Amino acid sequence: MEPLVCIKRVPNTGARAVLTEDNQSIDTSNLGYTLSPHEECGIEEAVQLVEEHGGESTALTLGPPGADEQLQTAIAMGVDEAVRLDSEESDMRPSRVADAIATAIEEREADYDVLIFGNEAADSQNYQVGVRVADALGLPCVTGIKELSVEDGTAVAEREIPGGAERYELDLPAVITVKEGLNEPRYPSMRARMQASKTEIATVEAAGEGVEGFEKVELVVPEEEASETEILGESPDAAPDVVEVLEELEVL
Amino acid sequence: MVLAIVDADDGEVPDETRQALTLARDVADQVGESLEAVAFGEVEAAAPTLGSYGVDTVHAIEHDALDSYAPRAWAESVSQVADAADPDAVVAPGGDRGPEVLAHVAAKRDLPMVAECVEVTADGTYEITRQRWGGTLLERSRLTAETKLLTVAPNEVSAEEAAGEATVRSVTPDLAEADLEVQLADVEMSDEEGVPLGEARVVIGGGRGTDGDFEAIEELAEKIPNAAVGSSRAVVNEGWRPHDDQIGQTGNKISPEIYVPCGISGAVQHMVGCKGAEHILAVNTDPEAAIIEKSDWAVIGDLHEVVPAVVEAIEDHE
Helix, strand or coil, X not given: CCEEEEECEEECCCCCCCECCCCCCECCCCCCEEECHHHHHHHHHHHHHHHHHXXXXXXXXXXXXXXXXXXXXXXXXXXXXXXXXXXXXXXXXXXXXXXXXXXXXXHHCCCCCEEEEECCCCCCCCCCHHHHHHHHHCCCEEEEEEEEEEECCEEEEEXXXXXXXXXXXXXXXXXXXXXXXXXXCCCCCHHHHHHHHCCCCEEEECCCCCCCCEEEEEEECCCCCCCCCXXXXXXXXXXXXXXXXXXXXXXX | CEEEEEEECCCCCCHHHHHHHHHHHHHHHHHXXXXXXXXXECHHXXXXXXXXXXXXXXXXXXXXXXXXXXXXXXXXXXXXXXXXXXXXXXXXXXXXXXXXXXXXXXXXXXXXXXXXXXXXXXXXXXXXXXXXXXXXXXXXXXXXXXXXXXXXXXXXXXXXCCCCCCEEXXXXXXXXHXXXXXXXXXXXXXXXXXXXXXXXXXXXXXXXXXXXXXXXXXXXXXXXXXXXXXXCHHHHHCXXXXXXXXXXXXXXXXXXXXXXXXCCCCCHHHHCCCCCCCEEEEEECCCCCHHHHCCCEEEECCHHHHHHXXXXXXXXXX
């Protein structure tokens, strides 16, 4: 089993996003970075697939040298190999990201069985990189998966719907895009983190062109609706007031 | 012409599709063209509803091999209708299937796709406002591609009917075996009891402040009809509650009459999951917590004392 998981480094935004002066990106001067949540589950799934079936897992990202940190987290979680497609461009258009990833996969000549992507990145939410890579490589693909098992060259993947789940079967190799809730990602030990932080990450120049005809103009922080907060009390004595609110709303 | 993708699985037109039809009709009006739909499923049954959203022509996809959802086959069908009709834009609903199908169309036709749109000003080029970070940030962008591919952010555009009647014409697409390789195999409904979070009228939420103890919160939810228990992402990460209970950007989106977050600080990613709530009543020890200013009412206090007192007050009330 040779799973590949593609991950994205995103800023760890606090209570409210602050933009840079040119409104082109989030001001990250006071922020750390983290993994996009769906992809953290993608890493865990890749590690579990290898634990169950043997083989080696690979994590791949596209980004600046700082994104090595997220690949090192993947290694600390148990991924065997990591590669970064080097690019300083922030907000690269999704068709170009997909082109770069598909090109890198072809050049690596590895026989990946399961190519895992996040369903959508937490920051840009473009919902398309995994599908575009599948199309470029001519692989079967299913998105939004919250349950995955692999047996005898077939992936059984489930997608949540209200009150139940849809089931899909795909011949491997296949592209699966996943959502948080797929599994419970492990917390790597401090020792594993320390070791991983010393691992050198292989880098390759990000290739690919993508398609034209779309450009970001600027980011905008939406105005929040100001709401007056009525403090009902500062102790359990406020309980009757809470009940009164529930009564007024006719929910009791 | 503007072409909307419609999933009429069982003859019903889902809410997200109605929202997408509303945005698509707005774009069609701006460019002075008609609104048409490419529809899958029980199209005849859905046609009157589609007409009421301003669709004039429905291209009903019929194919012997297409008895259940197949993302590439749907994309190929949309693409063939687009080839014949040359639409200015193709609009898909948000959710799972809409973006999946349209991303395949985008890849197949070498076009950009713009996801999570909330507003479009169309005048030759499209000036688009779309959501990022679950809606905590907006992006203004410009789309100049020959065919504009858009998906609509769920529950951001309010569905509005117009008058009209739709003519249905059936289309049999030319599908290759590869288009049908991935197809929905079956659907399993869960037999879990209780009110689903997304449909509850009252949601009681628990955060890190619970220290993992949800007993009082569950008791409170049991006392209130149509109530469900939810949680923050921190709680799920601690392993105190399953991911199914999570409210937020990567969890459930709730829309109750009232949401009662207890011991939840109110991170932006949590707030995008509960922005559909009509009212918020927060219980928190910290008067400076972000959740307090986003609430209509608040009790400043320890949830371990306040929640049992509320349970008792409801009992007294009965």
